Amino acid sequence: MSASENGLKENLEQLKESNLYRSRRTVEAVSGNYVQIEGRQVLNFCSNDYLGLAQHQDVIARFKSAADEYGVGSGSAHLVCGHSAEHHALEDELADFTGRDRALLFSTGYMANLGIIAGLMSKGDVVYQDKLNHASLLDAGLLSGATFSRYLHNDLENLSIKMQKHPDKPSMIVTDGVFSMDGDQARVAELAALAQQKSATFMIDDAHGFGVLGKNGAGIVEQCQLSQKQVPLLMGTFGKAFGTSGAFVAGSDDMVETLIQTARTYIYTTALPPAVAAATRCSLSLMQNESWRREKLAALIQYFKQAARQLELALMPSETAIQPILIGGSTEALAASEALLQQGFWVSAIRYPTVPKGSARLRVTLSTEHSQAQIDQLLDALKRISL
Numbered sequence: 001m002s003a004s005e006n007g008l009k010e011n012l013e014q015l016k017e018s019n020l021y022r023s024r025r026t027v028e029a030v031s032g033n034y035v036q037i038e039g040r041q042v043l044n045f046c047s048n049d050y051l052g053l054a055q056h057q058d059v060i061a062r063f064k065s066a067a068d069e070y071g072v073g074s075g076s077a078h079l080v081c082g083h084s085a086e087h088h089a090l091e092d093e094l095a096d097f098t099g100r101d102r103a104l105l106f107s108t109g110y111m112a113n114l115g116i117i118a119g120l121m122s123k124g125d126v127v128y129q130d131k132l133n134h135a136s137l138l139d140a141g142l143l144s145g146a147t148f149s150r151y152l153h154n155d156l157e158n159l160s161i162k163m164q165k166h167p168d169k170p171s172m173i174v175t176d177g178v179f180s181m182d183g184d185q186a187r188v189a190e191l192a193a194l195a196q197q198k199s200a201t202f203m204i205d206d207a208h209g210f211g212v213l214g215k216n217g218a219g220i221v222e223q224c225q226l227s228q229k230q231v232p233l234l235m236g237t238f239g240k241a242f243g244t245s246g247a248f249v250a251g252s253d254d255m256v257e258t259l260i261q262t263a264r265t266y267i268y269t270t271a272l273p274p275a276v277a278a279a280t281r282c283s284l285s286l287m288q289n290e291s292w293r294r295e296k297l298a299a300l301i302q303y304f305k306q307a308a309r310q311l312e313l314a315l316m317p318s319e320t321a322i323q324p325i326l327i328g329g330s331t332e333a334l335a336a337s338e339a340l341l342q343q344g345f346w347v348s349a350i351r352y353p354t355v356p357k358g359s360a361r362l363r364v365t366l367s368t369e370h371s372q373a374q375i376d377q378l379l380d381a382l383k384r385i386s387l
């Protein structure tokens, strides 16, 4: 890749020719699960707002009232004067929710992952990651300077073999809880046991599990009943089922205190707006106390899967709100996404390098706000474009 003007043009042309060029669509208005793009209302099947909380009246009201109280910006980093009572209360509530000693807020999930991994690991250590982990985790592994080893997706045997190569080095095993582009779940109980056996620190990024998995919505560690000892680093984001923005890590007192001292993406950045923390507190309370959203979502997921199977669509092994349909080629995936949009459905095409070459897909995401009738409409459209 060349950064000269001529080189840029050439690279961009190449991306376009191989159908790997990425472009944005502008959302002009939002109304429930419909969004307006290019002047048309389309039904949204690609949002990560799984419980519909981004537009919940109470969440919006809390956001507004906290903005009245605190202003819009936090004014500085947490360690200067940006740490408000709303941030602090949210951290306490997240610690309770996850059954951990403490929680620490970050401004985004990407930054949380960079800060956690690079703040704890360095040259001479080893970071083991699932090949399909989120890009922010992979980038964090590289940034840390530790030896970086990627194991085959959900393959503990492969991981064990890799770990035998570095038996005595301090190490960390890192996995998505729910894989963001596949929707399947990590074998977290077995990973936790392996980590314990090898004295490795175990970290789960459960961005897509919170709100969706577990009786109270506390994600994959609640579903699999994994303690703080078994999963010393539990990370979650607010941009998905919480419907807001930001992220957190939960763990022991010493773990959180250490990250406050060492995580550069915590220290050197402006704290989330207090109003975002306040809105997230409201989301958290709805997530915990109104389990009907999670139950309705689970029923919609089953409904979609069963109906899609009848159409012989190439579903992937997912029990979560992420229900990708495997297409294969980037060109075909892009064409399918475009054809759906023409019919009024927004489903994004996920291509290389976000997913491996040859496994481009339509990433359908379901939300509590969808109805069975809307899922039927999407499936009819999928039938018409005959994948």
Ligand SMILES: *Cc1c(COP(=O)(O)O)cnc(C)c1O
Residues within 6 Å of the ligand: 107, 108, 109, 110, 111, 113, 134, 136, 176, 180, 205, 206, 207, 208, 237, 238, 239, 245, 246, 247
């Ligand atoms: C979305 C996501 C992130 C990044 O979170 P942001 O708050 O959007 O930066 C990290 N990890 C996973 C698994 C994600 O899906």
